[in-house]
Structures are given as structure tokens and as C-alpha cells.
Amino acid sequence: MPGGDQEPGRYYVGVDVGTGSVRAALVDQRGILLAFADQPINKWEPQFNHHEQSSEDIWAACCVVTKKVVQGINSNQIRGLGFDATCSLVVLDKQFRPLPVNHEGDSHRNIIMWLDHRAVSQVHRINKTQHSVLQYVGGVMSVEMQAPKLLWLKESLRETCWDKAGHFFDLPDFLSWKATGVTARSLCSLVCKWTYSAEKGWDDSFWKMIGLEDLVADNYSKIGNQVLPPGASLGNGLTPEAAKDLGLPAGIAVAASLIDAHAGGLGVIGTDVRGHGLACEGQPVTSRLAVICGTSSCHMGISKDPIFVPGVWGPYFSAMVPGFWLNEGGQSVTGKLIDHMVQGHAAFPELQAKATARCQSVYAYLNSHLDLIKKAQPVGFLTVDLHVWPDFHGNRSPLADLTLKGMVTGLKLSQDLDDLAILYLATVQAIAFGTRLIIEAMEAAGHSISTLFLCGGLSKNPLFVQMHADITGMPVVLSQEVESVLVGAAILGACASGDFTSVQEGMACWRPLAVFSVASYNQVMISGNTYSELPKSAPCVGPM
Ligand SMILES: Nc1ncnc2c1ncn2[C@@H]1O[C@H](COP(=O)(O)OP(=O)(O)O)[C@@H](O)[C@H]1O
Ligand SMILES: O=C(CO)[C@H](O)[C@H](O)COP(=O)(O)O
Known part of the structure; x- marks a missing residue:
């Protein structure tokens, strides 16, 4: 071992x-x-x-x-x-x-x-x-x-x-x-x-x-x-x-392989959360939802008995953690949608030039720009008048309707960098609302989820992480190892070599530490992706 x-x-x-x-x-x-x-x-x-x-x-x-x-x-x-x-x-x-x-x-x-x-x-x-x-x-x-x-x-x-x-x-x-x-x-x-x-x-x-x-x-x-x-x-x-x-x-x-989202699930769902005061500490692993967010987002929840969730894939037996049933919610385009909205905007060349001048990614630049323009209010309030429906490539879960299309309401004639930043924020929020809908469908069918564990390229974006916490009302845990999907793949190799006797042993031995959790706003949602209350708690312990 x-x-x-x-x-x-x-x-x-x-x-x-x-x-x-x-x-x-x-x-x-x-x-x-x-x-x-x-x-x-x-x-x-x-x-x-x-x-x-x-x-x-x-x-x-x-x-x-x-x-x-x-x-x-x-x-x-x-x-x-x-x-x-x-x-x-x-x-x-x-x-x-x-x-x-x-x-x-x-x-x-x-x-x-x-x-x-x-x-x-x-x-x-x-x-x-x-x-x-x-x-x-x-x-x-x-x-x-x-x-x-x-x-x-x-x-x-x-x-x-x-x-x-x-x-x-x-x-x-x-x-x-x-x-x-x-x-x-x-x-x-x-x-x-x-x-x-x-x-x-x-x-x-x-x-x-x-x-x-x-x-x-x-x-x-x-x-x-x-x-x-x-x-x-x-x-x-x-x-x-x-x-x-x-x-x-x-x-x-x-080793016999895994789908990427499932490898990410193996890599993060067992994260050691001791000392963070999280509701999932000491609770069964079934209270955790792994969200693997890259080009798409995949929401992996496991259960001891099969749970049938309308519009959410599964239940699949032993497809991720042996002996457990898996439900997999998903959003077909998330990272791809954010890239699409940002790169297609008239102010993108200006954004690129400014980000390059500061040696930043366009997303790091946009996040700091949002902080500049939000004034005294929480950043979420910037989208009071602008809303995005994110199903540009249909809805995978929970509506399971491939014919759905995307929508933006609240557009104005101006197309400057502020507009781009707010459109980007509204897109991230819309995606987080999609995650919330998936969680609600899973909970209505019998799952009991208290904590989200994010990994994948989008989990490197603090705004994306924070919006998921705000909008789902759940703490978000990132594990110390950023490339958790690769840890999942390596667990497979260690199992095949005989050094682990099972995937569960691999998950237990290579349990990553949580680096931080994100506290939730106690917000009340009104229409679309806006807030009707100021946050009651300090929102973020991470590198926002
Ligand atoms: N540091 C970062 N900040 C913001 N977004 C990021 C960062 N790194 C990657 N992304 C976004 O994550 C998405 C790709 O994630 P990734 O896990 O590499 O995807 P895939 O596994 O589908 O190839 C892209 O939309 C990209 O813009
Ligand atoms: O359906 C999947 C998982 O079940 C796909 O593999 C996934 O949605 C694509 O993954 P990524 O966003 O990481 O490229």
C-alpha cells in the first residue's frame, strides 16, 4: 500500500x-x-x-x-x-x-x-x-x-x-x-x-x-x-x-479508465475537511456533491440506494465509487459559455490589451474590474438589470431539453468594458443558478447535500467559486491539490499496480486537504440572478 x-x-x-x-x-x-x-x-x-x-x-x-x-x-x-x-x-x-x-x-x-x-x-x-x-x-x-x-x-x-x-x-x-x-x-x-x-x-x-x-x-x-x-x-x-x-x-x-468527471469526483469527494467547521464533517460522503467544472460542469452525488432524479443522469451503480450509486447532473457548456460571452463582446480586444499589460488572465482582470465598479454593494448587485439564461447548448439537467437556447435580457446600446464585466458576471451567476436547480432536483428526489467540492479549470476562478456559494447557499470546498482530476486518474494506476487494493483505499490514502471553504451569503433571491438582501456574513476566505 x-x-x-x-x-x-x-x-x-x-x-x-x-x-x-x-x-x-x-x-x-x-x-x-x-x-x-x-x-x-x-x-x-x-x-x-x-x-x-x-x-x-x-x-x-x-x-x-x-x-x-x-x-x-x-x-x-x-x-x-x-x-x-x-x-x-x-x-x-x-x-x-x-x-x-x-x-x-x-x-x-x-x-x-x-x-x-x-x-x-x-x-x-x-x-x-x-x-x-x-x-x-x-x-x-x-x-x-x-x-x-x-x-x-x-x-x-x-x-x-x-x-x-x-x-x-x-x-x-x-x-x-x-x-x-x-x-x-x-x-x-x-x-x-x-x-x-x-x-x-x-x-x-x-x-x-x-x-x-x-x-x-x-x-x-x-x-x-x-x-x-x-x-x-x-x-x-x-x-x-x-x-x-x-x-x-x-x-x-x-488501469481500466474513468470518464473525466468521474476521475475528478474520486479526486475530491473524499477531501479531508477537518477543522473548517463544515456541516459535512463527520457526515457520510453522500452529503457531498463534487462539481467538476471545465468546458462543461458535472455534478456528481452518490448514495447507498438508487435515487431516481428526473432529468439527472443515473442512478448508475459502481460507476464512480464502487458500491455506491451515482447521480450525475450536468450543464453542457459552462467554461465554454463564459469564454463565448467574453470573447464575443465588442470590448474584448480592449480587455485583452489591458489584461496583457498587467500580466493577468482576462478573468483575473474582469474580477478586479468588477470589484472596482461595484462601489459599496456586493458584486452580485451589479446584475440587477441584466440576466442570462445559460442554456446556449440545450439543458442537460434537470430540464433535460436539448432544444433550449440561451437568452440575455437587459442589454443597452453601450458596449464598454463595464458592460462586458457585468455580462460576464451575469453569465457566471446564471451558471451557478443552474447548479442550484440541479441540487434542488436531487434533493427533492432524496439526496441530502450540504457541501460542494469544486475542481476543474473553472474552480481556478474565484468569482465562479464565490457565486456558486452565494447562489446555492452552500459552502464550497476546494482541495489543496488543484489538479484533482489527475489525482483520480493516478489512483487508478495505483490500483492497477496492486499498490491499492481498491479505489476506496486509494481515496482514503490520498485524501486531499481542504484549503479553504467559502461562506455563503444569507441572500434571498428575487427574479433571476439578483439579490434582495445585503450579505449577512463575510463571504470569502479564499484568494478572491
Ligand atoms: N485561471 C483560470 N481562471 C478562470 N477561468 C479558467 C482558469 N483556468 C481555466 N479556466 C477556464 O476553465 C475552462 C476549461 O477548463 P478545463 O478543466 O481545462 O476544461 P476541459 O477539461 O474541458 O478541457 C475554460 O473555460 C477556461 O477559460
Ligand atoms: O459528459 C461528460 C461527463 O459525464 C463529459 O466527459 C464532460 O461533460 C466533458 O468534460 P469537460 O467539461 O471536462 O471537458
């Missing part, structure tokens, strides 16, 4: 493939992150709502970052490797070569990304079946899941893709295959995105009913008929070819 001083020099590598970049970390036996590297990845949007990536491009980025983090380390001390990734659909032919997922026939672009909404007609038809598997995805299947995308490929690219396809992988499973040559799928991806049941396996009647009976006839060989729990060791470990690519020793243990 790692964690003690008696066996020094054991290392694990975690690789996290997000929407915009790939990150790797070298983690030691105490769960401390020693090295970090990241690398952007390509995305294509050949037409509206079609989002594609390349598995070769992503693998190449995994190799670059992994080589960087293990530089200078004795490779014999590296014990295990774990991957997590977004749940995008990777398509390969029978010889494991990339196949095009586009009308252009560009086989380099062989991934339909998770946020791709091309399969709208297919998902409507799937939902009309009211098949019982839909109970386990909040009652409504999302267009972002894999079944509608597979159906789209069959109906739209029959000859160039569907008939030639030998393997459809969730991206986390593609990575573990690429590293080991083992095609086994992770229970996490199959349960959460492919309608697989941890207890009953595949449901033939679902696939036949939606017109994908060919997958059943093949005994699910194309989508996975060997399923392993996250953290299980795959085959003979890293193949010599992958070892050369990644700069790691051949044969080291490689």
Missing part, C-alpha cells in the same frame, strides 16, 4: 483528456503531484452542432505530456498508469484504423465529441420508445450519449463508416486499449453512456428496439463484451509499442 515512508520512490502517472487539452501528472506514493504538463488538442466543427476530434492527435498529445512528467525519474520506480477522458465516441475499423465520422470522408477526424448534437432526430426516436433503460439516465436519454450517435452513423454514414467499423470506443476506453491492446471496456463508460447495467449487463431489447440489432448479433463485440471495474489491471500492462510512445517502461500496470 502506498502512503507510508517505508517504501520510498513509487510513482504513478495519471493522464486526463479534457475537451480542450490533455494533461498528465506524476504522483508519488503519498498522492502528491510532483510534475504536471499539458498540451492543447485539436477540435473541428465542420458544421453547426458537429464537433469532431482525432484519436491519433489525442494519443500524440498523451505521449508528449507523459514524456514530460516522467523526465528525470528512474522509470523502474513508475508502477502504474491511469487514464480518464471526456466521453466522446471513437470509431475504428476492424484493423483498428481510424474511420471518418463526417461526410467529407476525413478519417483523421474519427471522434464524435461528447458535445456534438448531430443526432437530434435519433435521440427523439430513442426517447419515444420509453424503454426501461431510460430510467437509468434520468428518464430522458441525452443526445450527448453514445446510442443516438451510433444510430446516426448507421443512418448517415452507412458505407463509409458503419459497415466498415470494427470498434466503437468511449474515449477513456480507447486510451486504455491503445496502451495495452486490451479491448475490455470500463464499467464507468458503459454504464454512464451506453445503457449497460452493472447488475444485468446489456439489454438486447433496447438495441433491437432502436434499430441497432446488428450490435446484438455480434454479441456486442464492437461496443464491448468484456467489462472491468475502473482501476482493474488490463492484460499484460503497457505494450512495448505504447511504452516507446509514452516514454514509460513496457509492462507497467495500466
Whole structure:
């Protein structure tokens, strides 16, 4: 078991493939992150709502970052490797070569990304079946899941893709295959995105009913008929070819993967909160909600018994923490929406120039600008007249309506930096209100949540963190390790190496410390994202 001083020099590598970049970390036996590297990845949007990536491009980025983090380390001390990734659909032919997922026939672009909404007609038809598997995805299947995308490929690219396809992988499973040559799928991806049941396996009647009976006839060989729990060791470990690519020793243990949000959940949900006076201290882990916020936000809540929450994905058994049921709320675009609103504003070039002059990120600049213009009132009052509805890419939870669109009310003719800052604030607030709606739906169905644990790129934004505390009325905990998703991935590698006997042991041994919590305003909401009362308590203990 790692964690003690008696066996020094054991290392694990975690690789996290997000929407915009790939990150790797070298983690030691105490769960401390020693090295970090990241690398952007390509995305294509050949037409509206079609989002594609390349598995070769992503693998190449995994190799670059992994080589960087293990530089200078004795490779014999590296014990295990774990991957997590977004749940995008990777398509390969029978010889494991990339196949095009586009009308252009560009086989380099062989991934339909998770946020791709091309399969709208297919998902409507799937939902009309009211098949019982839909109970386990909040009652409504999302267009972002894999079944509608597979159906789209069959109906739209029959000859160039569907008939030639030998393997459809969730991206986390593609990575573990690429590293080991083992095609086994992770229970996490199959349960959460492919309608697989941890207890009953595949449901033939679902696939036949939606017109994908060919997958059943093949005994699910194309989508996975060997399923392993996250953290299980795959085959003979890293193949010599992958070892050369990644700069790691051949044969080291490689784990069955996790979806990125789930790795983040593992990384933060067990955070040690002792000494902060939080309601969740000494309470079951089920009182905690992990919110992984990057391009999207994912709200991960666990329970001992299954809880059916309308519009919230799950309940999924053992998909994140073994033995627990998981509900996953989500907002499809959060970081992407904030970037969109800020970068699309007329005052963005001015913002960029001013932020650069101060060597700040545009978000740090905007946050300090809001502080300047708020005068005596709390910053939240700046949006009394400006409101954003954040569902620019549909609503994942709890409304589960992909047709919803975004909205801004209260616009004026001026478009200066103040306007941009206030629009940015209203967007952040609207996203936080979305989180509040998700929590309310989860609580109405039986969850009892007292504390939020944030991680992901957006958790580096103090305004985003503070607004989540203000608007949900709950304290927000950030863990000492900023890259918690990578800690989750490295826990998988340590499990596969046999150094942890279970994911739970990994979570317990590598329990990160909370660095601070954010106290809530005692606010009362009135219409939209405004406050009707001044805050009664000092709001923030963090680096605002
Ligand atoms: N320091 C920061 N301050 C404000 N926003 C940030 C910061 N770092 C990242 N972000 C935002 O987080 C989002 C990306 O988060 P990330 O976790 O990298 O996404 P993904 O995993 O989807 O690739 C982007 O919208 C980006 O603008
Ligand atoms: O559906 C998912 C998790 O269940 C996606 O993987 C996620 O929403 C995309 O993640 P990110 O915002 O980190 O890129």
C-alpha cells in the first residue's frame, strides 16, 4: 500500500483528456503531484452542432505530456498508469484504423465529441420508445450519449463508416486499449453512456428496439463484451509499442479508465475537511456533491440506494465509487459559455490589451474590474438589470431539453468594458443558478447535500467559486491539490499496480486537504440572478 515512508520512490502517472487539452501528472506514493504538463488538442466543427476530434492527435498529445512528467525519474520506480477522458465516441475499423465520422470522408477526424448534437432526430426516436433503460439516465436519454450517435452513423454514414467499423470506443476506453491492446471496456463508460447495467449487463431489447440489432448479433463485440471495474489491471500492462510512445517502461500496470468527471469526483469527494467547521464533517460522503467544472460542469452525488432524479443522469451503480450509486447532473457548456460571452463582446480586444499589460488572465482582470465598479454593494448587485439564461447548448439537467437556447435580457446600446464585466458576471451567476436547480432536483428526489467540492479549470476562478456559494447557499470546498482530476486518474494506476487494493483505499490514502471553504451569503433571491438582501456574513476566505 502506498502512503507510508517505508517504501520510498513509487510513482504513478495519471493522464486526463479534457475537451480542450490533455494533461498528465506524476504522483508519488503519498498522492502528491510532483510534475504536471499539458498540451492543447485539436477540435473541428465542420458544421453547426458537429464537433469532431482525432484519436491519433489525442494519443500524440498523451505521449508528449507523459514524456514530460516522467523526465528525470528512474522509470523502474513508475508502477502504474491511469487514464480518464471526456466521453466522446471513437470509431475504428476492424484493423483498428481510424474511420471518418463526417461526410467529407476525413478519417483523421474519427471522434464524435461528447458535445456534438448531430443526432437530434435519433435521440427523439430513442426517447419515444420509453424503454426501461431510460430510467437509468434520468428518464430522458441525452443526445450527448453514445446510442443516438451510433444510430446516426448507421443512418448517415452507412458505407463509409458503419459497415466498415470494427470498434466503437468511449474515449477513456480507447486510451486504455491503445496502451495495452486490451479491448475490455470500463464499467464507468458503459454504464454512464451506453445503457449497460452493472447488475444485468446489456439489454438486447433496447438495441433491437432502436434499430441497432446488428450490435446484438455480434454479441456486442464492437461496443464491448468484456467489462472491468475502473482501476482493474488490463492484460499484460503497457505494450512495448505504447511504452516507446509514452516514454514509460513496457509492462507497467495500466488501469481500466474513468470518464473525466468521474476521475475528478474520486479526486475530491473524499477531501479531508477537518477543522473548517463544515456541516459535512463527520457526515457520510453522500452529503457531498463534487462539481467538476471545465468546458462543461458535472455534478456528481452518490448514495447507498438508487435515487431516481428526473432529468439527472443515473442512478448508475459502481460507476464512480464502487458500491455506491451515482447521480450525475450536468450543464453542457459552462467554461465554454463564459469564454463565448467574453470573447464575443465588442470590448474584448480592449480587455485583452489591458489584461496583457498587467500580466493577468482576462478573468483575473474582469474580477478586479468588477470589484472596482461595484462601489459599496456586493458584486452580485451589479446584475440587477441584466440576466442570462445559460442554456446556449440545450439543458442537460434537470430540464433535460436539448432544444433550449440561451437568452440575455437587459442589454443597452453601450458596449464598454463595464458592460462586458457585468455580462460576464451575469453569465457566471446564471451558471451557478443552474447548479442550484440541479441540487434542488436531487434533493427533492432524496439526496441530502450540504457541501460542494469544486475542481476543474473553472474552480481556478474565484468569482465562479464565490457565486456558486452565494447562489446555492452552500459552502464550497476546494482541495489543496488543484489538479484533482489527475489525482483520480493516478489512483487508478495505483490500483492497477496492486499498490491499492481498491479505489476506496486509494481515496482514503490520498485524501486531499481542504484549503479553504467559502461562506455563503444569507441572500434571498428575487427574479433571476439578483439579490434582495445585503450579505449577512463575510463571504470569502479564499484568494478572491
Ligand atoms: N485561471 C483560470 N481562471 C478562470 N477561468 C479558467 C482558469 N483556468 C481555466 N479556466 C477556464 O476553465 C475552462 C476549461 O477548463 P478545463 O478543466 O481545462 O476544461 P476541459 O477539461 O474541458 O478541457 C475554460 O473555460 C477556461 O477559460
Ligand atoms: O459528459 C461528460 C461527463 O459525464 C463529459 O466527459 C464532460 O461533460 C466533458 O468534460 P469537460 O467539461 O471536462 O471537458
